[in-house]
Amino acid sequence: MIKKPGYLLLAALLGAGVISLYLFVGNPNANIIVQIRLPRLILTLYTGMVLAVIGSVYQLMLANPLAEPYILGISSGSAFGAILLGVLGLGLLMPLGGFLGALVTLFLVWSLARKKGSFDRSRLLISGVIAGMFFAAAISLLMYLFQKDTMIILGTLMGNLGHVFTVSEWHGFLALVLVSLLLLVFLYFKSTALDIMSGGDIYAGSVGIDVVRTRKLIFLASSVLIGITVAYAGIIGFVGLIIPHIVRFFLPSGQKRIFLASLFCGAIFLTLCDLVAKNIAVIELPVGVVTAALGCPFFMWLLLRK
Amino acid sequence: MRKLFLLIAVLAACLTGCGKAGQKDTGPRYVVLSPEIAEILAEIGTAGNIVGVTEECTYPPELKSIARIGKFGSVNKESVIALKPDVIFTTALEQDALTEELSKLGLRVEQFYPKSLSELLSTIRRIGEITGFEERANSLADSLSRQIELIREDSIGKTKPRVYIEIYRDPLMSVSDRSFVGELIETAGGDNIFNTLERDYARIDAEDVIAARPDLIICYSQDTLKGILSRKGWQDIPAIRNKRVYFEADLDPDLILRASPRCVLGMLKLQELYAKTVAE
Numbered sequence: 001m002i003k004k005p006g007y008l009l010l011a012a013l014l015g016a017g018v019i020s021l022y023l024f025v026g027n028p029n030a031n032i033i034v035q036i037r038l039p040r041l042i043l044t045l046y047t048g049m050v051l052a053v054i055g056s057v058y059q060l061m062l063a064n065p066l067a068e069p070y071i072l073g074i075s076s077g078s079a080f081g082a083i084l085l086g087v088l089g090l091g092l093l094m095p096l097g098g099f100l101g102a103l104v105t106l107f108l109v110w111s112l113a114r115k116k117g118s119f120d121r122s123r124l125l126i127s128g129v130i131a132g133m134f135f136a137a138a139i140s141l142l143m144y145l146f147q148k149d150t151m152i153i154l155g156t157l158m159g160n161l162g163h164v165f166t167v168s169e170w171h172g173f174l175a176l177v178l179v180s181l182l183l184l185v186f187l188y189f190k191s192t193a194l195d196i197m198s199g200g201d202i203y204a205g206s207v208g209i210d211v212v213r214t215r216k217l218i219f220l221a222s223s224v225l226i227g228i229t230v231a232y233a234g235i236i237g238f239v240g241l242i243i244p245h246i247v248r249f250f251l252p253s254g255q256k257r258i259f260l261a262s263l264f265c266g267a268i269f270l271t272l273c274d275l276v277a278k279n280i281a282v283i284e285l286p287v288g289v290v291t292a293a294l295g296c297p298f299f300m301w302l303l304l305r306k
Numbered sequence: 307m308r309k310l311f312l313l314i315a316v317l318a319a320c321l322t323g324c325g326k327a328g329q330k331d332t333g334p335r336y337v338v339l340s341p342e343i344a345e346i347l348a349e350i351g352t353a354g355n356i357v358g359v360t361e362e363c364t365y366p367p368e369l370k371s372i373a374r375i376g377k378f379g380s381v382n383k384e385s386v387i388a389l390k391p392d393v394i395f396t397t398a399l400e401q402d403a404l405t406e407e408l409s410k411l412g413l414r415v416e417q418f419y420p421k422s423l424s425e426l427l428s429t430i431r432r433i434g435e436i437t438g439f440e441e442r443a444n445s446l447a448d449s450l451s452r453q454i455e456l457i458r459e460d461s462i463g464k465t466k467p468r469v470y471i472e473i474y475r476d477p478l479m480s481v482s483d484r485s486f487v488g489e490l491i492e493t494a495g496g497d498n499i500f501n502t503l504e505r506d507y508a509r510i511d512a513e514d515v516i517a518a519r520p521d522l523i524i525c526y527s528q529d530t531l532k533g534i535l536s537r538k539g540w541q542d543i544p545a546i547r548n549k550r551v552y553f554e555a556d557l558d559p560d561l562i563l564r565a566s567p568r569c570v571l572g573m574l575k576l577q578e579l580y581a582k583t584v585a586e
Binding site: 028029031032034035036037039086089090091092094144145147148151152155156160162163164165166167168170278282283284 | 377378379380400474475476477478479502503505508509510511512513516517527528529530533536537538539542
């Protein structure tokens, strides 16, 4: 690995470069930079960091390299809630629908996963997957019934970082971001416990970790975070699955460091993808398509090299 | 004054043109899956031969008593066949596959998807040939053509307000000049802010709306006046500053989004809104 300070400096420069391009490309006026691009940048950075961080947490907690933020069904429930209100003609309330959908799914998965006080990881995984499948089917049904609103549905399912905020909605969103940062700090401080739990529940219990409680708290905190991202940005695939793996190429172990690196890389990667999505073609491409199109070749290259 | 005459002419055409529904015992039987074609058929006086329509076919009101055979995008094929139609009228996009399937069954299917005013006129004439109502259809097309010309002449030399029409809010979507509604906006004397988009209806960026500074906004995206006035970063747009934002209640979307004879009414209404905007 490259010397650490040099490595960090390079990452910081890259991040600063992407962000300034994002804000200033195309010579916009001050109003557009401050009122449109900055909010979109904040939403993008936020979404990218949440997805990548939760991906890294889930992969460890569920001991499954295929785990990603959407695997426990919260995203499908949230997308279903948002889409339902959208097709019913309540477009303004779509984020609210997203929260409610996430909340309902959270309770559903919670009660399915809990059995006689246990909350073990395979049961949680299966509960989440089955709840996710159920809501995915419900979304397909809505798609079939409300064909003329396909754009609303695809906007949610393929990711849309261009959410139009009203002034009051923006303040609400900033408050949610602040709460989310606290939740992220909480998840960060669970990193060591997660590292230990990856050695098995019995082992973790023997060193004094309340495994069930830790897992429940992580599930709750991460579900709230995912609910917020889906409510405002829709479902954006790939970031949460692959960014943590890319990070692990450089930092093989130590969840604390992986957490911080995922946070940074997820945020910058998604910003880069949105920059491409907005500027590569005459029409704006769905960002969920760009994440995979850009990220997959890079990941393949890494696989071949290492 | 000329506008008033036009309005009366169009209304008169609408009233006299509508045939009587329910006389289905004689003559050919039509199933109509597109609201636009249903309006044209009724206008040339063949509503009495329509035996089945989709739920979206709501104008003229006499169509409401006719059997429904599903929704625009999900038509019940068995119900269509059960009605023993002589001709089935379909449109493009969602109905492309259906058109092919019904044709394969040996049924006579006529597909129309007028994308411009000139295509609307030729569609009307062609429907006249198919139904044997050539005379009515041709005179309708001729009169529409004259009215469109008057509207075009009327707008010459006037200030063109810049118009933004919003179809969806999340994600933001608008129309290009090449779409039917885009052509109506321009013909009526406005300037649609997105003259070149990749497709007729496409995703757009809020930045581009703000930079284009529209004088008038037509909002069909379920938003409210309060909501649109408080959008972050939109405050400098002249239409927002002057509250020139119009909704379904101000301008019936069917008048400008459907390629039907009523589009003339839609353009007259647009000119009214333009005049209010420019007067400021």
